[in-house]
Amino acid sequence: MNRITGGMWADLQRLNRTAMIPHAVQWMTRLGWVANFDRAAAGERYDHRGREFADSEIYKIIEAISLEHLRSGPSELDAVADDLAGRVAAAQEPDGYLHTLFGRPWQRPRYSDFTWGHELYCAGHLLQAAVAHHRAYRSTTLLDVAVRLADHICVMFGPHGLNRVCGHAEIELALVALYRETRERRYLDQAALFVDRRGHGTLPLIEFGRAFAQDDLPVRKATVLRGHAVRALYLAAGAVDVAVETGDDELLAALKTQWQNTVDRRTYVTGGMGSHHMDEAFGEDFVLPADRSYCETCAGVASIMFSRRLLLATGESRYADQIERTLYNILATAPGDDGRSFFYANTLHQRHPGGDVPVNDDGVSIRGGAGERQPWYEVSCCAPNLARTLAGLDDYVATADNEGIRIHQYMSSTLEATIGGSPFTLDVTTDYPTTGTITVTVTQAPAVPATITLRQPEWSPSTPGRTRVWSPGDTFTVDLDLRERVTRPDHRVDAVRGCVAVQRGPDVLALESVDLPAGWALADAVLVSADPAVLRHQETGEEATVPLIPYRRWARRGPSAMRVWIPLDQTVAPPR
Numbered sequence: 218m219n220r221i222t223g224g225m226w227a228d229l230q231r232l233n234r235t236a237m238i239p240h241a242v243q244w245m246t247r248l249g250w251v252a253n254f255d256r257a258a259a260g261e262r263y264d265h266r267g268r269e270f271a272d273s274e275i276y277k278i279i280e281a282i283s284l285e286h287l288r289s290g291p292s293e294l295d296a297v298a299d300d301l302a303g304r305v306a307a308a309q310e311p312d313g314y315l316h317t318l319f320g321r322p323w324q325r326p327r328y329s330d331f332t333w334g335h336e337l338y339c340a341g342h343l344l345q346a347a348v349a350h351h352r353a354y355r356s357t358t359l360l361d362v363a364v365r366l367a368d369h370i371c372v373m374f375g376p377h378g379l380n381r382v383c384g385h386a387e388i389e390l391a392l393v394a395l396y397r398e399t400r401e402r403r404y405l406d407q408a409a410l411f412v413d414r415r416g417h418g419t420l421p422l423i424e425f426g427r428a429f430a431q432d433d434l435p436v437r438k439a440t441v442l443r444g445h446a447v448r449a450l451y452l453a454a455g456a457v458d459v460a461v462e463t464g465d466d467e468l469l470a471a472l473k474t475q476w477q478n479t480v481d482r483r484t485y486v487t488g489g490m491g492s493h494h495m496d497e498a499f500g501e502d503f504v505l506p507a508d509r510s511y512c513e514t515c516a517g518v519a520s521i522m523f524s525r526r527l528l529l530a531t532g533e534s535r536y537a538d539q540i541e542r543t544l545y546n547i548l549a550t551a552p553g554d555d556g557r558s559f560f561y562a563n564t565l566h567q568r569h570p571g572g573d574v575p576v577n578d579d580g581v582s583i584r585g586g587a588g589e590r591q592p593w594y595e596v597s598c599c600a601p602n603l604a605r606t607l608a609g610l611d612d613y614v615a616t617a618d619n620e621g622i623r624i625h626q627y628m629s630s631t632l633e634a635t636i637g638g639s640p641f642t643l644d645v646t647t648d649y650p651t652t653g654t655i656t657v658t659v660t661q662a663p664a665v666p667a668t669i670t671l672r673q674p675e676w677s678p679s680t681p682g683r684t685r686v687w688s689p690g691d692t693f694t695v696d697l698d699l700r701e702r703v704t705r706p707d708h709r710v711d712a713v714r715g716c717v718a719v720q721r722g723p724d725v726l727a728l729e730s731v732d733l734p735a736g737w738a739l740a741d742a743v744l745v746s747a748d749p750a751v752l753r754h755q756e757t758g759e760e761a762t763v764p765l766i767p768y769r770r771w772a773r774r775g776p777s778a779m780r781v782w783i784p785l786d787q788t789v790a791p792p793r
Protein backbone atom coordinates (compact mmCIF):
# COMPACT_ATOMS: atom_id res chain seq x y z
CA MET A 218 0.00 0.00 0.00
CA ASN A 219 1.33 3.39 -0.98
CA ARG A 220 0.02 6.75 -0.02
CA ILE A 221 1.12 10.09 -1.47
CA THR A 222 1.35 12.50 1.46
CA GLY A 223 2.54 15.81 0.07
CA GLY A 224 3.91 17.79 -2.84
CA MET A 225 2.49 18.73 -6.23
CA TRP A 226 0.82 15.37 -6.78
CA ALA A 227 -0.95 15.46 -3.43
CA ASP A 228 -2.13 18.94 -4.39
CA LEU A 229 -3.42 17.64 -7.71
CA GLN A 230 -5.17 14.74 -5.99
CA ARG A 231 -6.86 17.19 -3.65
CA LEU A 232 -7.86 19.38 -6.60
CA ASN A 233 -9.22 16.28 -8.29
CA ARG A 234 -11.48 15.47 -5.35
CA THR A 235 -12.64 19.02 -4.69
CA ALA A 236 -12.91 20.39 -8.23
CA MET A 237 -12.15 18.09 -11.16
CA ILE A 238 -14.52 15.26 -10.28
CA PRO A 239 -17.45 17.52 -9.25
CA HIS A 240 -16.83 19.61 -12.39
CA ALA A 241 -17.07 16.53 -14.61
CA VAL A 242 -20.22 15.27 -12.87
CA GLN A 243 -21.79 18.69 -13.26
CA TRP A 244 -21.06 18.86 -16.98
CA MET A 245 -22.18 15.30 -17.70
CA THR A 246 -25.41 15.98 -15.86
CA ARG A 247 -25.94 19.33 -17.54
CA LEU A 248 -25.41 17.88 -21.01
CA GLY A 249 -27.87 15.04 -20.42
CA TRP A 250 -25.32 12.24 -20.58
CA VAL A 251 -26.42 10.91 -17.19
CA ALA A 252 -30.11 11.27 -18.05
CA ASN A 253 -29.61 8.92 -21.00
CA PHE A 254 -29.53 6.10 -18.44
CA ASP A 255 -32.71 7.27 -16.70
CA ARG A 256 -34.60 7.50 -19.94
CA ALA A 257 -33.34 4.14 -21.11
CA ALA A 258 -34.44 2.65 -17.77
CA ALA A 259 -37.88 4.26 -18.09
CA GLY A 260 -38.39 2.59 -21.44
CA GLU A 261 -39.50 5.83 -23.03
CA ARG A 262 -38.46 7.04 -26.45
CA TYR A 263 -35.69 9.63 -26.12
CA ASP A 264 -33.16 11.57 -28.06
CA HIS A 265 -29.77 10.35 -26.94
CA ARG A 266 -27.50 13.15 -25.76
CA GLY A 267 -23.78 13.25 -26.42
CA ARG A 268 -21.58 11.08 -28.58
CA GLU A 269 -21.45 7.30 -28.94
CA PHE A 270 -19.07 7.05 -26.01
CA ALA A 271 -20.92 9.35 -23.57
CA ASP A 272 -21.81 6.36 -21.34
CA SER A 273 -18.12 5.68 -20.82
CA GLU A 274 -17.52 9.09 -19.25
CA ILE A 275 -20.03 8.34 -16.50
CA TYR A 276 -18.28 5.00 -15.93
CA LYS A 277 -14.88 6.68 -15.73
CA ILE A 278 -16.17 9.12 -13.12
CA ILE A 279 -17.64 6.27 -11.04
CA GLU A 280 -14.22 4.64 -11.25
CA ALA A 281 -12.54 7.91 -10.25
CA ILE A 282 -14.80 8.40 -7.23
CA SER A 283 -14.30 4.77 -6.17
CA LEU A 284 -10.52 5.08 -6.37
CA GLU A 285 -10.74 8.39 -4.53
CA HIS A 286 -12.69 6.66 -1.76
CA LEU A 287 -10.01 3.98 -1.51
CA ARG A 288 -7.37 6.71 -1.36
CA SER A 289 -8.85 9.28 0.98
CA GLY A 290 -11.85 7.68 2.65
CA PRO A 291 -15.49 8.71 2.84
CA SER A 292 -16.61 11.98 1.31
CA GLU A 293 -19.64 13.60 -0.18
CA LEU A 294 -18.64 12.04 -3.51
CA ASP A 295 -19.66 8.59 -2.25
CA ALA A 296 -23.32 9.51 -2.58
CA VAL A 297 -22.66 10.62 -6.17
CA ALA A 298 -21.07 7.28 -7.05
CA ASP A 299 -23.93 5.47 -5.37
CA ASP A 300 -26.49 7.49 -7.30
CA LEU A 301 -24.74 7.05 -10.64
CA ALA A 302 -24.22 3.31 -10.08
CA GLY A 303 -27.93 2.85 -9.36
CA ARG A 304 -28.97 4.76 -12.46
CA VAL A 305 -26.55 2.79 -14.63
CA ALA A 306 -27.77 -0.51 -13.19
CA ALA A 307 -31.38 0.41 -13.88
CA ALA A 308 -30.66 0.88 -17.58
CA GLN A 309 -29.26 -2.61 -18.16
CA GLU A 310 -31.27 -4.80 -20.52
CA PRO A 311 -32.57 -8.17 -19.27
CA ASP A 312 -29.97 -10.06 -21.31
CA GLY A 313 -27.10 -8.03 -19.88
CA TYR A 314 -26.59 -5.62 -22.79
CA LEU A 315 -25.94 -2.03 -21.75
CA HIS A 316 -25.54 0.99 -24.00
CA THR A 317 -27.86 3.97 -24.19
CA LEU A 318 -27.48 4.65 -27.91
CA PHE A 319 -28.23 1.28 -29.51
CA GLY A 320 -30.78 -1.48 -29.66
CA ARG A 321 -34.10 0.13 -28.81
CA PRO A 322 -36.80 0.01 -31.49
CA TRP A 323 -36.15 3.60 -32.61
CA GLN A 324 -32.38 3.31 -32.39
CA ARG A 325 -29.79 1.64 -34.56
CA PRO A 326 -29.52 -2.10 -33.91
CA ARG A 327 -26.98 -3.41 -31.46
CA TYR A 328 -23.57 -4.19 -32.92
CA SER A 329 -24.38 -2.52 -36.22
CA ASP A 330 -21.43 -0.11 -36.17
CA PHE A 331 -18.23 -1.69 -34.94
CA THR A 332 -16.14 1.13 -36.38
CA TRP A 333 -17.65 4.04 -34.47
CA GLY A 334 -20.32 2.58 -32.16
CA HIS A 335 -18.06 2.15 -29.12
CA GLU A 336 -20.39 -0.46 -27.61
CA LEU A 337 -17.68 -2.80 -26.35
CA TYR A 338 -15.51 0.21 -25.49
CA CYS A 339 -18.22 1.53 -23.19
CA ALA A 340 -18.73 -1.95 -21.78
CA GLY A 341 -15.04 -2.04 -20.95
CA HIS A 342 -15.22 1.18 -18.99
CA LEU A 343 -18.26 -0.16 -17.13
CA LEU A 344 -16.26 -3.24 -16.17
CA GLN A 345 -13.35 -1.13 -14.90
CA ALA A 346 -15.73 1.10 -12.95
CA ALA A 347 -17.44 -1.94 -11.45
CA VAL A 348 -14.18 -3.46 -10.24
CA ALA A 349 -13.14 -0.18 -8.59
CA HIS A 350 -16.63 0.32 -7.14
CA HIS A 351 -16.64 -3.19 -5.69
CA ARG A 352 -13.23 -2.71 -4.09
CA ALA A 353 -14.13 0.66 -2.66
CA TYR A 354 -17.59 -0.01 -1.32
CA ARG A 355 -17.83 -3.82 -1.18
CA SER A 356 -21.12 -3.26 -2.98
CA THR A 357 -22.10 -5.62 -5.77
CA THR A 358 -24.53 -3.16 -7.41
CA LEU A 359 -22.21 -2.44 -10.29
CA LEU A 360 -20.21 -5.67 -10.20
CA ASP A 361 -23.42 -7.63 -10.83
CA VAL A 362 -24.11 -5.38 -13.81
CA ALA A 363 -20.57 -5.95 -15.08
CA VAL A 364 -20.82 -9.72 -14.71
CA ARG A 365 -24.11 -9.83 -16.62
CA LEU A 366 -22.68 -7.58 -19.34
CA ALA A 367 -19.46 -9.61 -19.57
CA ASP A 368 -21.45 -12.85 -19.75
CA HIS A 369 -23.50 -11.35 -22.57
CA ILE A 370 -20.29 -10.36 -24.38
CA CYS A 371 -18.77 -13.82 -23.92
CA VAL A 372 -21.85 -15.37 -25.54
CA MET A 373 -22.06 -12.82 -28.36
CA PHE A 374 -18.34 -12.73 -29.19
CA GLY A 375 -17.02 -16.04 -27.87
CA PRO A 376 -15.38 -18.75 -29.98
CA HIS A 377 -18.74 -19.58 -31.54
CA GLY A 378 -20.06 -16.02 -31.63
CA LEU A 379 -19.54 -13.00 -33.86
CA ASN A 380 -16.00 -12.84 -35.24
CA ARG A 381 -15.70 -9.11 -34.59
CA VAL A 382 -13.75 -6.60 -32.52
CA CYS A 383 -14.66 -3.12 -31.29
CA GLY A 384 -13.30 -0.18 -33.29
CA HIS A 385 -11.89 1.21 -30.04
CA ALA A 386 -9.89 -1.19 -27.86
CA GLU A 387 -10.65 -1.13 -24.13
CA ILE A 388 -12.76 -4.25 -23.52
CA GLU A 389 -9.58 -6.36 -23.54
CA LEU A 390 -7.93 -4.83 -20.46
CA ALA A 391 -11.32 -4.49 -18.76
CA LEU A 392 -12.14 -8.19 -19.14
CA VAL A 393 -8.79 -9.04 -17.55
CA ALA A 394 -9.58 -6.65 -14.69
CA LEU A 395 -12.93 -8.38 -14.18
CA TYR A 396 -11.21 -11.77 -14.34
CA ARG A 397 -8.80 -10.65 -11.61
CA GLU A 398 -11.69 -9.51 -9.44
CA THR A 399 -13.93 -12.55 -9.95
CA ARG A 400 -11.42 -15.28 -10.99
CA GLU A 401 -13.91 -16.21 -13.71
CA ARG A 402 -11.64 -17.71 -16.36
CA ARG A 403 -13.90 -17.11 -19.36
CA TYR A 404 -13.37 -13.34 -19.06
CA LEU A 405 -9.65 -13.82 -19.50
CA ASP A 406 -10.23 -16.22 -22.38
CA GLN A 407 -12.50 -13.67 -24.03
CA ALA A 408 -9.89 -10.94 -23.59
CA ALA A 409 -7.26 -13.18 -25.18
CA LEU A 410 -9.65 -13.94 -28.02
CA PHE A 411 -10.27 -10.23 -28.67
CA VAL A 412 -6.52 -9.56 -28.69
CA ASP A 413 -5.83 -12.34 -31.16
CA ARG A 414 -8.84 -11.52 -33.30
CA ARG A 415 -7.67 -7.97 -34.00
CA GLY A 416 -5.48 -7.36 -36.99
CA HIS A 417 -7.31 -9.64 -39.39
CA GLY A 418 -9.35 -7.02 -41.18
CA THR A 419 -12.72 -7.74 -39.61
CA LEU A 420 -13.48 -4.03 -39.29
CA PRO A 421 -14.71 -2.15 -42.35
CA LEU A 422 -12.02 -0.28 -44.25
CA ILE A 423 -12.28 3.45 -43.45
CA GLU A 424 -10.57 6.56 -44.76
CA PHE A 425 -7.87 6.41 -42.07
CA GLY A 426 -6.91 2.89 -43.07
CA ARG A 427 -6.99 -0.36 -41.16
CA ALA A 428 -4.15 0.75 -38.88
CA PHE A 429 -6.45 3.36 -37.32
CA ALA A 430 -8.04 0.65 -35.14
CA GLN A 431 -4.96 -1.64 -35.22
CA ASP A 432 -6.83 -4.00 -37.52
CA ASP A 433 -4.01 -4.05 -40.08
CA LEU A 434 -1.70 -6.48 -38.29
CA PRO A 435 -2.07 -9.06 -35.50
CA VAL A 436 -0.84 -7.68 -32.16
CA ARG A 437 1.91 -10.28 -31.88
CA LYS A 438 3.23 -9.50 -35.36
CA ALA A 439 3.45 -5.70 -34.95
CA THR A 440 6.75 -3.98 -34.15
CA VAL A 441 5.52 -0.47 -33.34
CA LEU A 442 2.28 1.22 -32.27
CA ARG A 443 0.31 2.81 -35.07
CA GLY A 444 -3.06 4.31 -35.82
CA HIS A 445 -5.24 6.10 -33.28
CA ALA A 446 -3.00 6.62 -30.28
CA VAL A 447 -5.47 5.92 -27.47
CA ARG A 448 -6.84 2.86 -29.28
CA ALA A 449 -3.32 1.54 -29.85
CA LEU A 450 -2.23 2.12 -26.25
CA TYR A 451 -5.35 0.64 -24.65
CA LEU A 452 -4.97 -2.41 -26.87
CA ALA A 453 -1.32 -2.75 -25.95
CA ALA A 454 -2.13 -2.41 -22.24
CA GLY A 455 -4.80 -5.10 -22.51
CA ALA A 456 -2.48 -7.34 -24.48
CA VAL A 457 0.17 -7.08 -21.73
CA ASP A 458 -2.50 -8.10 -19.21
CA VAL A 459 -3.40 -11.11 -21.35
CA ALA A 460 0.26 -12.03 -21.86
CA VAL A 461 1.01 -11.86 -18.14
CA GLU A 462 -2.07 -13.80 -17.06
CA THR A 463 -1.67 -16.53 -19.68
CA GLY A 464 2.13 -16.75 -19.59
CA ASP A 465 2.31 -15.78 -23.26
CA ASP A 466 5.98 -14.79 -23.54
CA GLU A 467 5.85 -14.35 -27.30
CA LEU A 468 3.08 -11.78 -26.95
CA LEU A 469 4.89 -9.99 -24.12
CA ALA A 470 8.11 -9.82 -26.15
CA ALA A 471 6.22 -8.30 -29.08
CA LEU A 472 4.72 -5.64 -26.81
CA LYS A 473 8.11 -4.76 -25.32
CA THR A 474 9.45 -4.29 -28.85
CA GLN A 475 6.46 -2.13 -29.76
CA TRP A 476 6.92 -0.02 -26.63
CA GLN A 477 10.61 0.58 -27.31
CA ASN A 478 10.18 1.45 -30.97
CA THR A 479 7.26 3.73 -30.18
CA VAL A 480 9.15 5.57 -27.43
CA ASP A 481 12.27 5.87 -29.59
CA ARG A 482 10.60 6.98 -32.81
CA ARG A 483 7.03 8.11 -32.30
CA THR A 484 7.00 9.92 -28.97
CA TYR A 485 7.57 13.57 -28.17
CA VAL A 486 10.11 14.71 -25.58
CA THR A 487 7.15 15.46 -23.30
CA GLY A 488 6.06 11.83 -23.44
CA GLY A 489 3.18 12.95 -25.67
CA MET A 490 2.01 10.48 -28.27
CA GLY A 491 0.15 11.08 -31.52
CA SER A 492 1.14 13.71 -34.06
CA HIS A 493 -1.87 13.48 -36.37
CA HIS A 494 -4.74 15.84 -35.65
CA MET A 495 -6.94 14.40 -38.40
CA ASP A 496 -7.18 10.90 -36.96
CA GLU A 497 -5.65 11.46 -33.48
CA ALA A 498 -3.00 9.00 -34.57
CA PHE A 499 0.67 8.17 -34.39
CA GLY A 500 2.68 9.48 -37.31
CA GLU A 501 5.28 7.44 -39.10
CA ASP A 502 8.70 7.11 -37.45
CA PHE A 503 10.19 10.55 -36.64
CA VAL A 504 7.10 12.46 -37.81
CA LEU A 505 7.09 14.61 -34.68
CA PRO A 506 6.33 18.21 -35.67
CA ALA A 507 6.26 20.45 -32.60
CA ASP A 508 3.61 22.83 -33.91
CA ARG A 509 1.36 20.01 -35.07
CA SER A 510 1.75 17.79 -32.07
CA TYR A 511 -1.57 16.38 -30.96
CA CYS A 512 -0.53 14.52 -27.80
CA GLU A 513 -4.06 13.94 -26.53
CA THR A 514 -4.25 13.92 -22.75
CA CYS A 515 -5.93 10.49 -22.93
CA ALA A 516 -2.97 9.17 -24.91
CA GLY A 517 -0.80 10.27 -21.97
CA VAL A 518 -3.07 8.39 -19.59
CA ALA A 519 -3.04 5.35 -21.85
CA SER A 520 0.73 5.50 -22.28
CA ILE A 521 1.12 5.39 -18.51
CA MET A 522 -1.22 2.40 -18.38
CA PHE A 523 0.88 0.55 -20.98
CA SER A 524 4.20 1.44 -19.33
CA ARG A 525 2.96 0.52 -15.86
CA ARG A 526 1.96 -2.94 -17.00
CA LEU A 527 5.39 -3.51 -18.55
CA LEU A 528 7.05 -2.18 -15.39
CA LEU A 529 5.13 -4.69 -13.29
CA ALA A 530 5.86 -7.48 -15.77
CA THR A 531 9.60 -6.82 -16.07
CA GLY A 532 10.75 -4.51 -13.26
CA GLU A 533 12.76 -2.50 -15.80
CA SER A 534 13.19 1.15 -14.85
CA ARG A 535 12.85 2.49 -18.40
CA TYR A 536 9.11 2.01 -18.04
CA ALA A 537 9.02 4.03 -14.81
CA ASP A 538 11.15 6.70 -16.52
CA GLN A 539 8.56 7.02 -19.27
CA ILE A 540 5.74 7.12 -16.73
CA GLU A 541 7.52 9.97 -14.95
CA ARG A 542 8.11 11.90 -18.17
CA THR A 543 4.43 11.57 -19.08
CA LEU A 544 3.16 12.36 -15.58
CA TYR A 545 5.09 15.63 -15.29
CA ASN A 546 4.69 16.81 -18.87
CA ILE A 547 1.26 15.60 -19.98
CA LEU A 548 -0.89 14.73 -16.97
CA ALA A 549 0.25 17.68 -14.86
CA THR A 550 -0.04 19.99 -17.87
CA ALA A 551 -3.61 19.27 -18.87
CA PRO A 552 -5.65 20.52 -15.87
CA GLY A 553 -6.00 24.20 -15.11
CA ASP A 554 -5.09 25.47 -11.66
CA ASP A 555 -8.77 25.68 -10.75
CA GLY A 556 -9.46 22.07 -11.77
CA ARG A 557 -12.26 23.25 -14.02
CA SER A 558 -10.49 23.45 -17.35
CA PHE A 559 -8.36 21.10 -19.39
CA PHE A 560 -6.18 20.67 -22.41
CA TYR A 561 -7.42 18.00 -24.76
CA ALA A 562 -4.34 18.28 -26.97
CA ASN A 563 -0.90 19.15 -25.59
CA THR A 564 1.05 20.96 -28.25
CA LEU A 565 4.81 21.57 -27.98
CA HIS A 566 4.62 24.80 -29.96
CA GLN A 567 1.85 27.37 -29.78
CA ARG A 568 2.52 30.00 -32.44
CA HIS A 569 -0.25 32.42 -31.49
CA PRO A 570 -1.53 33.26 -28.01
CA GLY A 571 -4.77 31.40 -27.40
CA GLY A 572 -4.75 29.80 -30.82
CA ASP A 573 -7.83 29.80 -32.96
CA VAL A 574 -10.26 28.26 -30.49
CA PRO A 575 -11.72 30.76 -28.01
CA VAL A 576 -12.34 29.69 -24.42
CA ASN A 577 -16.01 28.91 -24.07
CA ASP A 578 -17.15 29.01 -20.46
CA ASP A 579 -20.74 28.34 -21.30
CA GLY A 580 -20.61 25.56 -23.84
CA VAL A 581 -18.60 22.70 -25.15
CA SER A 582 -15.45 23.32 -27.13
CA ILE A 583 -13.97 21.70 -30.15
CA ARG A 584 -11.49 19.14 -28.96
CA GLY A 585 -8.16 19.87 -30.62
CA GLY A 586 -6.07 22.93 -31.25
CA ALA A 587 -7.01 24.97 -28.22
CA GLY A 588 -4.20 27.17 -26.93
CA GLU A 589 -5.98 27.56 -23.62
CA ARG A 590 -7.52 25.06 -21.25
CA GLN A 591 -11.25 24.74 -21.85
CA PRO A 592 -14.00 23.91 -19.34
CA TRP A 593 -15.48 21.05 -21.33
CA TYR A 594 -15.30 19.51 -24.76
CA GLU A 595 -17.79 17.91 -27.07
CA VAL A 596 -15.52 14.88 -26.80
CA SER A 597 -14.64 14.94 -23.12
CA CYS A 598 -12.80 11.71 -22.65
CA CYS A 599 -9.75 13.42 -21.15
CA ALA A 600 -11.15 15.04 -18.00
CA PRO A 601 -12.65 11.85 -16.51
CA ASN A 602 -9.56 9.93 -17.61
CA LEU A 603 -7.35 12.38 -15.72
CA ALA A 604 -9.66 12.12 -12.73
CA ARG A 605 -9.42 8.35 -12.44
CA THR A 606 -5.67 8.37 -13.01
CA LEU A 607 -4.99 10.98 -10.32
CA ALA A 608 -7.28 9.15 -7.91
CA GLY A 609 -5.32 5.94 -8.49
CA LEU A 610 -1.86 7.50 -8.63
CA ASP A 611 -0.70 6.17 -5.24
CA ASP A 612 -0.27 2.75 -6.86
CA TYR A 613 2.41 4.14 -9.19
CA VAL A 614 4.80 5.30 -6.48
CA ALA A 615 6.34 1.97 -5.46
CA THR A 616 5.97 -1.78 -5.63
CA ALA A 617 6.75 -4.43 -3.06
CA ASP A 618 8.02 -7.97 -3.46
CA ASN A 619 9.44 -10.62 -1.14
CA GLU A 620 12.78 -8.82 -0.93
CA GLY A 621 11.62 -5.31 -0.21
CA ILE A 622 10.29 -2.09 -1.69
CA ARG A 623 11.11 -0.56 -5.05
CA ILE A 624 10.48 3.16 -5.30
CA HIS A 625 9.55 4.16 -8.85
CA GLN A 626 8.28 7.72 -8.48
CA TYR A 627 9.72 10.35 -6.17
CA MET A 628 6.82 11.78 -4.22
CA SER A 629 6.40 12.40 -0.52
CA SER A 630 4.69 9.20 0.52
CA THR A 631 4.28 6.38 2.99
CA LEU A 632 5.02 2.93 1.60
CA GLU A 633 4.05 -0.39 3.13
CA ALA A 634 5.12 -3.93 2.42
CA THR A 635 5.20 -7.25 4.22
CA ILE A 636 8.57 -9.00 4.39
CA GLY A 637 8.85 -12.40 6.02
CA GLY A 638 5.43 -11.89 7.56
CA SER A 639 6.40 -8.59 9.20
CA PRO A 640 5.50 -5.06 8.21
CA PHE A 641 8.13 -2.99 6.40
CA THR A 642 7.10 0.65 6.12
CA LEU A 643 8.87 3.71 4.80
CA ASP A 644 8.36 7.43 4.96
CA VAL A 645 9.57 9.28 1.87
CA THR A 646 9.91 13.06 2.05
CA THR A 647 10.92 15.27 -0.85
CA ASP A 648 9.99 18.48 -2.60
CA TYR A 649 10.98 16.93 -5.93
CA PRO A 650 11.12 18.21 -8.61
CA THR A 651 11.90 21.58 -6.98
CA THR A 652 15.03 19.92 -5.60
CA GLY A 653 16.42 16.43 -6.08
CA THR A 654 16.75 15.59 -2.38
CA ILE A 655 14.84 12.48 -1.34
CA THR A 656 14.91 11.29 2.26
CA VAL A 657 13.80 7.76 3.11
CA THR A 658 13.06 6.88 6.73
CA VAL A 659 12.25 3.39 7.94
CA THR A 660 9.25 3.44 10.27
CA GLN A 661 8.67 -0.29 10.70
CA ALA A 662 11.17 -3.03 9.90
CA PRO A 663 11.21 -6.84 9.75
CA ALA A 664 13.91 -8.81 11.59
CA VAL A 665 15.27 -10.11 8.28
CA PRO A 666 17.24 -8.18 5.65
CA ALA A 667 15.11 -6.09 3.31
CA THR A 668 15.93 -4.12 0.19
CA ILE A 669 15.07 -0.53 -0.63
CA THR A 670 15.60 0.28 -4.29
CA LEU A 671 15.26 3.75 -5.78
CA ARG A 672 14.81 4.12 -9.51
CA GLN A 673 17.79 5.65 -11.20
CA PRO A 674 16.35 8.17 -13.65
CA GLU A 675 17.91 8.00 -17.11
CA TRP A 676 19.38 11.50 -16.56
CA SER A 677 20.86 11.07 -13.07
CA PRO A 678 23.82 9.22 -11.55
CA SER A 679 23.28 5.83 -10.00
CA THR A 680 21.08 5.38 -6.93
CA PRO A 681 21.92 1.83 -5.87
CA GLY A 682 19.61 -0.33 -3.81
CA ARG A 683 20.35 -0.96 -0.16
CA THR A 684 19.90 -4.36 1.50
CA ARG A 685 20.32 -4.84 5.25
CA VAL A 686 18.51 -5.48 8.49
CA TRP A 687 16.75 -2.19 9.13
CA SER A 688 15.59 -0.62 12.35
CA PRO A 689 12.82 1.93 12.81
CA GLY A 690 14.37 5.37 12.52
CA ASP A 691 17.03 4.37 10.01
CA THR A 692 17.22 7.06 7.37
CA PHE A 693 19.18 7.96 4.28
CA THR A 694 19.12 10.69 1.67
CA VAL A 695 19.59 10.58 -2.10
CA ASP A 696 20.38 13.65 -4.16
CA LEU A 697 19.36 13.53 -7.79
CA ASP A 698 21.18 15.89 -10.13
CA LEU A 699 18.59 18.35 -11.38
CA ARG A 700 20.91 20.58 -13.37
CA GLU A 701 19.41 21.74 -16.62
CA ARG A 702 20.41 19.63 -19.58
CA VAL A 703 20.20 20.43 -23.27
CA THR A 704 18.61 17.81 -25.50
CA ARG A 705 19.19 17.66 -29.22
CA PRO A 706 16.51 16.01 -31.34
CA ASP A 707 17.15 12.83 -33.27
CA HIS A 708 18.57 13.94 -36.63
CA ARG A 709 15.70 12.24 -38.40
CA VAL A 710 13.09 14.53 -36.84
CA ASP A 711 13.21 17.12 -39.63
CA ALA A 712 10.60 19.37 -38.04
CA VAL A 713 12.86 20.50 -35.17
CA ARG A 714 16.27 20.31 -36.81
CA GLY A 715 18.48 23.12 -35.49
CA CYS A 716 16.50 23.34 -32.25
CA VAL A 717 17.18 22.10 -28.73
CA ALA A 718 14.95 21.36 -25.77
CA VAL A 719 16.03 22.10 -22.21
CA GLN A 720 15.11 19.66 -19.47
CA ARG A 721 15.49 19.78 -15.73
CA GLY A 722 14.87 16.59 -13.81
CA PRO A 723 11.53 15.21 -14.98
CA ASP A 724 10.44 18.57 -16.36
CA VAL A 725 10.68 19.58 -19.98
CA LEU A 726 11.10 23.35 -20.02
CA ALA A 727 9.29 25.77 -22.29
CA LEU A 728 9.83 29.29 -23.53
CA GLU A 729 6.67 31.31 -23.09
CA SER A 730 6.05 34.60 -24.86
CA VAL A 731 4.97 36.39 -21.66
CA ASP A 732 8.57 36.06 -20.44
CA LEU A 733 10.12 37.70 -23.52
CA PRO A 734 11.30 41.32 -23.50
CA ALA A 735 8.77 43.84 -24.78
CA GLY A 736 8.56 43.91 -28.56
CA TRP A 737 9.99 40.42 -29.10
CA ALA A 738 7.98 37.89 -31.04
CA LEU A 739 8.47 34.25 -30.03
CA ALA A 740 9.38 33.33 -33.59
CA ASP A 741 12.29 35.78 -33.58
CA ALA A 742 13.99 34.44 -30.43
CA VAL A 743 16.94 32.07 -30.78
CA LEU A 744 18.92 30.40 -28.01
CA VAL A 745 22.49 31.53 -27.34
CA SER A 746 23.08 29.53 -24.16
CA ALA A 747 20.91 27.37 -21.99
CA ASP A 748 21.74 27.81 -18.29
CA PRO A 749 20.61 30.47 -17.73
CA ALA A 750 18.71 30.79 -21.00
CA VAL A 751 20.11 33.66 -23.01
CA LEU A 752 18.13 34.50 -26.13
CA ARG A 753 18.99 36.71 -29.07
CA HIS A 754 16.48 38.62 -31.13
CA GLN A 755 17.12 37.66 -34.75
CA GLU A 756 16.49 41.09 -36.27
CA THR A 757 17.99 43.48 -33.73
CA GLY A 758 20.72 41.25 -32.30
CA GLU A 759 19.61 42.27 -28.81
CA GLU A 760 20.27 39.65 -26.12
CA ALA A 761 18.29 38.92 -22.97
CA THR A 762 18.25 36.38 -20.16
CA VAL A 763 14.80 34.80 -20.10
CA PRO A 764 13.43 32.24 -17.64
CA LEU A 765 12.33 28.92 -19.05
CA ILE A 766 9.38 27.45 -17.19
CA PRO A 767 8.29 23.83 -16.70
CA TYR A 768 6.14 22.99 -19.71
CA ARG A 769 3.33 21.94 -17.37
CA ARG A 770 3.09 25.54 -16.15
CA TRP A 771 2.47 27.09 -19.57
CA ALA A 772 -0.68 29.05 -20.40
CA ARG A 773 -1.38 29.71 -16.74
CA ARG A 774 -0.68 33.44 -16.92
CA GLY A 775 -3.12 34.18 -19.69
CA PRO A 776 -2.92 33.31 -23.38
CA SER A 777 0.62 33.00 -24.68
CA ALA A 778 2.76 31.69 -27.47
CA MET A 779 5.08 28.91 -26.36
CA ARG A 780 7.72 26.56 -27.64
CA VAL A 781 9.61 23.59 -26.24
CA TRP A 782 12.05 23.15 -29.13
CA ILE A 783 14.00 26.42 -29.35
CA PRO A 784 16.10 27.29 -32.41
CA LEU A 785 19.83 27.54 -31.73
CA ASP A 786 21.54 30.79 -32.65
CA GLN A 787 23.36 29.85 -35.86
CA THR A 788 25.73 32.82 -35.60
CA VAL A 789 27.23 31.34 -32.42
CA ALA A 790 27.60 27.82 -33.72
CA PRO A 791 27.81 28.11 -37.50
CA PRO A 792 27.18 24.93 -39.44
CA ARG A 793 30.37 23.20 -40.53
Ligand SMILES: [Zn+2]
Nearest residue numbers: 513515598599
Ligand atom coordinates in the same frame (compact mmCIF):
# COMPACT_ATOMS: atom_id res chain seq x y z
ZN1 LIG B 1 -9.23 12.21 -24.40
